[in-house]
Amino acid sequence: MSEAGTYDALLLVSFGGPEGPDDVIPFLENVTRGRGIPRERLEKVGEHYHLFGGVSPINRQCRELKAAIEADFAAHGLDLPVYWGNRNWDPYLADTVRRMTADGVRRAAAFVTSAYSGYSCSDQYVEDIERARAEVPGAPEIDKLPVYCLRPGFADPFVDAARRALDELPEDGARRLVFTAHSVPLAQPGRPDYVAELERVAETVAERAAPGVPWSLVYQSRSGPPSQPWLEPDVVDHLDKLHGDGVTAVAVVPIGFVSDHMEVKYDLDVEAARRAGELGMAFARAATPHTDPRFAALPRELLLEHRAAGG
Numbered sequence: 184m185s186e187a188g189t190y191d192a193l194l195l196v197s198f199g200g201p202e203g204p205d206d207v208i209p210f211l212e213n214v215t216r217g218r219g220i221p222r223e224r225l226e227k228v229g230e231h232y233h234l235f236g237g238v239s240p241i242n243r244q245c246r247e248l249k250a251a252i253e254a255d256f257a258a259h260g261l262d263l264p265v266y267w268g269n270r271n272w273d274p275y276l277a278d279t280v281r282r283m284t285a286d287g288v289r290r291a292a293a294f295v296t297s298a299y300s301g302y303s304c305s306d307q308y309v310e311d312i313e314r315a316r317a318e319v320p321g322a323p324e325i326d327k328l329p330v331y332c333l334r335p336g337f338a339d340p341f342v343d344a345a346r347r348a349l350d351e352l353p354e355d356g357a358r359r360l361v362f363t364a365h366s367v368p369l370a371q372p373g374r375p376d377y378v379a380e381l382e383r384v385a386e387t388v389a390e391r392a393a394p395g396v397p398w399s400l401v402y403q404s405r406s407g408p409p410s411q412p413w414l415e416p417d418v419v420d421h422l423d424k425l426h427g428d429g430v431t432a433v434a435v436v437p438i439g440f441v442s443d444h445m446e447v448k449y450d451l452d453v454e455a456a457r458r459a460g461e462l463g464m465a466f467a468r469a470a471t472p473h474t475d476p477r478f479a480a481l482p483r484e485l486l487l488e489h490r491a492a493g494g
């Protein structure tokens with residue numbers, strides 16, 4: 184048996200995003216099909232993409248992460264092909280599964296670009312994988328690798344990034360670490376696990392990056408109809424509150440994301456940064472793990488452990 188046991192491929196699974204202005208509406212339709220997102224919200228989010236030429240950074244980031252994973256495999260003598268497929272945009276998961284099948288892949292491990300439990304972060308990706316497999320006769324078995332939010336490969340890069348972001352702030356101010364994650368409906372399946380994991384990651388990163396600096400965990404990028412309750416507070420409202428409490432400098436750490444995709448680039452770097460500016464607060468945004476070698480090593484570590492555990 185090879186070092187990877189029964190696995191003969193890794194599948195990188197992500198969200199997908201538009202790669203030009205004409206892609207924006209079809210992409211948003213893919214994301215929101217059957218989910219009851221109000222038209223106004225879609226138009227607003229479409230404008231965020233158009234501010235960046237209709238291009239989401241996420242696909243380029245997936246290509247870079249795939250290359251980093253391949254480099255990590257090569258450096259550790261793990262001879263496995265790496266495939267990439269998305270939920271909402273080209274390369275679609277079903278097309279990738281078709282290619283894997285044609286290449287003779289029998290059993291793949293899936294690494295999802297979301298670190299947490301819960302429906303949006305985890306179970307929905309499993310559904311997507313199973314739907315893609317159902318479209319392809321003879322499709323390989325595909326096991327989603329375990330949730331990795333508490334693994335050092337995910338948390339350690341955030342510790343360094345949080346320190347660096349705090350270092351960018353004026354030293355004499357009343358500083359605060361503000362952790363953010365994507366909001367989800369309170370009624371979403373798995374929401375309590377998602378929140379419990381976020382609280383643990385925030386606490387761990389805060390304690391290690393800056394003991395004694397106060398911190399909070401808040402949410403961003405709320406969608407859905409206003410009548411539906413989602414996780415709160417929103418990061419922008421939270422900045423208002425911190426300002427009222429006398430905080431003069433914030434380091435925002437997006438622990439809910441693995442790379443700087445549109446939610447980070449718009450909702451934090453444009454919207455939250457603008458609000459902080461209006462309030463006269465110093466603002467720094469911590470980097471996400473992306474191609475940090477510790478993060479790029481996670482697929483290999485998880486795959487080998489999962490195999491060792493009988494996977």
Ligand SMILES: CC1=C(CCC(=O)O)c2cc3nc(cc4[nH]c(cc5[nH]c(cc1n2)c(C)c5CCC(=O)O)c(CCC(=O)O)c4C)C(CCC(=O)O)=C3C
Nearest residue numbers: 198200214218228239240241297303304365367406444445
């Ligand atoms: C928890 C979570 C993550 C983190 C986990 C993960 O990373 O997967 C995440 C990631 C992402 N969300 C993304 C984009 C969007 N999400 C939307 C809508 C929604 N997100 C939700 C949750 C999450 N989303 C939910 C509950 C909805 C409501 C509709 C539904 O129940 O499905 C909409 C519709 C418009 C809007 O209302 O915002 C868009 C365009 C992109 C791509 C960004 C880019 O292009 O760079 C990424 C990585």
Ligand SMILES: [Fe+2]
Nearest residue numbers: 303365404446
């Ligand atoms: Fe989303």
